[in-house]
Amino acid sequence: MSEMEIKIKEAPTCPHCKALMEKLDARHLDWGTHFLWVCFNNECNLFVRGWKQMEETVGQRASYRYMIAPDNGQNYALPWFGLEYMLKTAGLEEQCAPSDEE
Numbered sequence: 001m002s003e004m005e006i007k008i009k010e011a012p013t014c015p016h017c018k019a020l021m022e023k024l025d026a027r028h029l030d031w032g033t034h035f036l037w038v039c040f041n042n043e044c045n046l047f048v049r050g051w052k053q054m055e056e057t058v059g060q061r062a063s064y065r066y067m068i069a070p071d072n073g074q075n076y077a078l079p080w081f082g083l084e085y086m087l088k089t090a091g092l093e094e095q096c097a098p099s100d101e102e
């Protein structure tokens with residue numbers, strides 16, 4: 001990765017739940033940044049709604065967390081399968097990995 005400029009240096013506030021966002025180590029993820037700002041509040045509206053939405057759309061037990069890329073300030077809905085899963089994968093492309101659930 002080449003040098004990047006970090007636009008968002010201070011923890012932003014999640015617009016969905018007003019919680020202070022926290023850094024997620026993203027060096028092993030594929031976002032091109034060293035970290036991402038993520039809302040880790042389990043009661044965040046986006047996160048709570050996400051469980052239902054993901055089950056209906058991809059049939060998986062997963063959700064979204066509100067995320068801001070620190071380098072450009074863009075926000076995303078980060079597919080969320082649990083922290084362990086996130087740290088194990090090299091990127092987020094595996095989100096449609098085959099599951100043995102019917």
Ligand SMILES: [Zn+2]
Binds near residue numbers: 019045046
């Ligand atoms: Zn939130």
